[in-house]
Amino acid sequence: MAEREQDPLLNLAALARATDDLRPTDELTDAVLLAIVPPDDRLARITKETLDLAPSEAFVSSVMGAIGAASGARPGEPAWSSGVVRFGRFALIGAAAAAVLGLWLSRTAETGYDSVVLESVASVEVYE
């Protein structure tokens, strides 16, 4: 040991022997080849390899669920009666008002008719 420290040539020979079996892995070859390929060529290859990227069907339901939750509405088909319900109240109120008006008109007319008839009968009796 001491002899080797004293003799630099012996030291070098020992270091050479110790590093004799240094070998890179196969990845080095891949890395070198990648490094010499121009970036645009790499991007062109990546473009081809990612052409058929697509999400699963469940993605649509997930988006609709998130949107439904955020908007406070159920993300389903609208009920067939949604439009009917919206205008149904006005239709009912209108119909009820028309019925009340009709009843009032009918009673008013009847009362007026009765009083005219009674007056006519009274005047006939007076004449007789």
Place this chain on the structure above:
Amino acid sequence: MSVDLRLVAARVAGGDVAAFRPIVDHTRVPLYRLAARLVGNLADAEDALQDAYSSAFRALSEGRYDGRAKIETWLYRIVTNACVDLLRKRRERPAEDTREPRFDGLVRAEARVALTELDVMLKALQPQDRAALVLVTVEGLSAKEAAEALGCSEGALEQRLVRARAALRTKTEAGEVSDGRA
């Protein structure tokens, strides 16, 4: 079957939440691909796309879609913005844990490896430069279309492309050859 998405969008604007489904259904594939290529991984792409669709729905409901651009083009812009925002946040606060994507059942292993390689390759770029490079070089958009998607002028887009390409060349010359496959 072709669907006029502008008519569908008008129904959404009128309060029909369910009408948004055909919009998602018709646009999800190209937009998923766009988001994945922009952010470089599927989990982040799914988050950005969900955010983008939510933003689009809100905009439609509130009458903020003016109908001048096609729905597809309009959504493309929203997704690009969502991805650039996500890239910015990722630079400011790098995530410590890797999340798993949830809707990647149809994605091939080859595409996953390619995405990882893309992310490693573009990691050092500024989000806007990265987006410009992906839109033009990977998505194949014209300069005008890419500038519209990024909301900038064609001149600004050109500057971003020059910066991105220079950064990529410098990285390659410096010997940073990792391809993310380790």
